[in-house]
Amino acid sequence: MSVPDSILAKAEALLRGGFISDAIALCEKTRKKHPDHPGLLLLHGSAQYMAGKLKPAIVTLSRCVKLAPGDVGGWINLGNALQAAGRIDEAVRAFRTAQAIQPQIAAISYNLGNALSALGDMAAAMEAYGRTIALQPTHRMAMSNLGIALTAAGRAAEAEHLFREALALGPETPEILTNLGNALTALRRLDEAVLLHGRAIAMKPDLVEAHYNLGNAELARGQRAKAMTCFRRAVELRPDFIDAHVGMARLFADSGQADQALAIYRAALRQTPDSAVIYYFLGITLRDQRSYEPAREALIKAIALDPTHRQATVTLAALNQETGRHDQAARSLDAMEQKAPSESFLRNAMALSLYRDDISVEQAAAIHARYGSFVENDIGEVELLPALQSEFPLRIGYLSSDFRHHSIASNMLPVIRAHNRELFAPYLYSCTTKADQVTSQFRAEAREWRDVSLLSDQDIARCIRADGIHILVCLASHFDDNRPAVCARRAAPVQISLHDVATSGLKAMDYLIGDYRLLPRGGKEFFTERLLRLPQFYVADMPRDLPPLPISPRTGPPVYGCFNYPAKITPTILGLWGHILARQPTAHLVLKYHNFYADAGLRDRFTAAIRAAGAKPGQIKFIGEQASDQSMLALYNDVDIALDPFPFSGSTTSFQALSMGIPVITLPGETMVSRWSASMLRRVGLSELVATSPEDYVTLAVEAAGSVDHWRMRRAEIRDSVRASSLCDTGKWTRNLERLYRAVWRRHSHG
Structure with missing residues (x-):
């Protein structure tokens, strides 16, 4: 016997009127006689969902769609209940089933888009929102959500258009205003963004997202104090708002107040103990503080949660x-x-x-x-470049996150200064997030300075195209916050990789620059780029305030040293060092890199590996204290021989050791990254320190220690050789680089 229409109508009226409990009671009473009536199941499940009773709602609605698989309402409401319960995969399947039954209902595509967005499948979510708008061109929330996804995908210009169209369809809403502000922040129209977020807050003072978004815009403008105020207000409004906690903590960490940052993360974890995001940033901050074991534990926890x-x-x-x-x-x-x-x-x-x-x-x-x-x-397909005239000065774009106190800056700042401005106009595209005095020096030398740190790869490429750059030079693309994917979008007619240590892997990167030692003809290494070779690659000014050398040669047993980044110190090189120390039992090895060796675990692992290869207790010394550049260089006065790591050899570190008159033993291999020190040594007349095999590396190091007095006497000579070498001739090096620029531009111009 079917349920009377009057009862179904009454239950539906109760739901529409907001009398949810009464509707549930009526449905439960009626289901005692009619347990499997699809229409009643739909009303009952919908009422349970609206009351927040998700588990029973899912059971009821699942029964509904089993009995009436063609009932689109059952699938829609089941999808809503599943999504509210966090069962996003199942919700997506429910919405897709509903869409297959009634493909012309905009609300189904919209709900599907929301579920896909929650699942993290943004490409599919954008497709669903686009379908919603096609079915219902006035669907403002679909426009807004699609705009949010486009902004996150780096397509902020498209997002701006959508947000403005949504605003034009009805009265302003603070949510859409602040979303538009985010798109303008991504487009670096920061003053406009701040005004929009302010309008959103004026309309709805408790809109926590607007306060947070305003903080990000202020931060992008360099207004750190205002940004902190915004993040604090967001946390006051919603204490469990993770992004605002992270914003506050990162501001503290970036300003050197790591203790406050750590306190914020730990307090946030007490409120949201299952946040992978907070554990991740906690791990980042602990790592920066060289608290390695706690950092490792936090990162492992973040991965376990997500x-x-x-x-x-x-x-x-x-x-x-x-x-x-x-x-x-x-x-x-x-x-x-x-x-x-x-x-x-x-x-x-x-x-x-x-x-x-x-x-x-x-x-x-x-x-x-x-x-x-x-x-x-x-x-996919990249935008076509506009045709550029072969005019001088050629506009040379330099793209880097390292326009700051950094080894790349020590190489490139003298080059930018030495450019012939009649022939070459340097445009600097900075992804630097931590500007300093060196950043200001780069900015002063640029024909045009562009801060692109907050832009997407696509928007950076568009900015470079708009500037009409002839040659784009991507610096050290493997490392830091550099952005090689900009080049994949063909941002300039000619694109060059410079100061990188391996191929970019990108077909759109036209050239890579090295020298004949770094890039020998017939080498086995893989490159997507065409290789360009300078007479010699490394160049830098001698370090400022170089510490004086000892008046008299030091005495005592020989001391080896390695001041390289510990990640370069592999099991292979640790084993070779152990063999060296075993053959020189009176020698010592000193390891130093910033304050990394303050970590006991790192010291223990390196010590165990070196001793396993033959070293004796007491032959290894670690310096874990942080030191200024000058103080670090002065430590070379207590070292006799530098041992280069393998397979990632030293570059700036080797140059610094040579500048302090210290011989460097190196082992080049089959890759560019292993040959930097070897290339330098040949330029200062020390080719005899370049090993031909691991065994030869050990032999050279042992022999150098055996003639340590000879090397101690030669320190001033080595320093003078470096100063007089082409390694320090920035002007000549820059002219050679400019010849390459002209040659590749002529090649491009001639097709």
């Missing part, structure tokens, strides 16, 4: 690499690459591969090729 958290995985791998856990670093990267690759993840994995001594040249090539293929497939 196994797809790519940046936590990359950071943990880097942490493992620089603290001597090389096997764990490799395993975690290999595992994540199979699960959820992304451009940033693959770029970081590519960079970390350069430190590994357990992969072949062919395996390294495959890692770089995977990065290039992923980026190119992700981008």
Whole structure:
């Protein structure tokens, strides 16, 4: 017997009137006689969902769609209940089923878009929102949500158009205003963004997202105090708002107040103990403080809470690499690459591969090729470049995150200063997030300075195109916050990789610059770029305030030293050092890099590996204290011989050692990254320190210690050789670079 229409009508009226409890009571009473009536099940399940009784609602609505699989309302309400219960995958399936039954209902596509967005499948979510708008062109929330997704995807210009169209369809809403403000922040129209967020807050003072978004806009304007005020207000309005906690903490951390940042993260975890995001940023801050074990624990917890958290995985791998856990670093990267690759993840994995001594040249090539293929497939077709006249000065764009106190800055600032301004106009595109005095020096030397740190890769490419750049030079693209994917979008007619240590993996990167030592003809290493060779590659000014050398040569047993980044110190090189110390039992080895060796775990792992290869107790010394540049260089006065790491050799570190008159023993291999020190040594007349094999590396180091007095007497001579060499001739080096620029532009102009 069917349920009387009057009862169904009454239940529906109760729901519409907001009498949810009464509707549930009526449905429960009626279901005692009619337990499986689809219409009644739909009303009952909908009422349970509206009352927040998600589990019974899902049971009821699941029964409804089983009995009436063609009832689109049942599938829609089941999808809503599943999404509210956090069962997003099932919600997506429910909405897709509803869409298959009634493809012309805009609300179904909209709900599907929301579920896909919650699932993290933004491409599919954008497609669903686009379908919603096609079915209902006045659907403002679909426009707004699509705009949010476009902004996150780096398509802020398209997002701005959508938000403005949504605003034009009805009265202003604070939510759409602040979303539009976010798009303008991404487009670097910061004053407009601040005004829009302010209008949103004036309309709805408790809109927590608007306060947070205003904080981000103020931060982008450099107004750190105002940004902090905004983040604080957001936290006051919603104490469990994770993003605002992170914003406050990162401001503290960036200003050197790590204790306050850590306190915020820990307080936030007491409120939201299952937040992978907070554990990730906690791990980042602890790592920066060299609190390695707590940092490692926080990152492991972040990954346990969110196994797809790519940046936590990359950071943990880097942490493992620089603290001597090389096997764990490799395993975690290999595992994540199979699960959820992304451009940033693959770029970081590519960079970390350069430190590994357990992969072949062919395996390294495959890692770089995977990065290039992923980026190119992700981008698809690129925008066509406008035709540019072959006019002088040629506009040379330099793209880097390292326009700051950094080794790349020590190489490039003298070059930018030395450019012939009649022939070359330097445009600097800065991804630098921590500006300093060196940043100001770069800015003063630029024909045009563009802060693009908050722009997407696509928007940076558009900015470069708009400036009419002839040649784009991507600096050290493997490292830091550099943005090689900009080049994949063909931002300029000619694109060059400079100061990188391996291929970019990108077909759109036209050239890579090195010298004949870094890039020997007939080498086995894989490059997507055409190779350009300078007479010699490394160049820098002699360090300022170089400490004086000892008046009299030091005495005592020989002392080896390595002041390189610990991630470069692989099991291979630790074993060779152990062999060296075993053959020189009176010698010592000093290891120093910032304050990294304050970590007891790192010291213990390195000590164990070196001793396992033959070193005796007491032969290894660690310096864990932070030191200024000058103080660090002065430590070379207590060192006799520098030992270069392998396979990632020293560059700036080797130059500094040579500047202090210290001989450097190096072992070049089959890759560009292993040959930097060898290239320098040949320029200062010390080719005899370049080993031809691991055994030769040990022999050269042992022999150098055996003739340590000879090397102690030669320190001033080595320093003078460096100063007089082409390594310090910035003007000549820049002229050679400019000749390459002219040659590649002529080649491009002639097709």
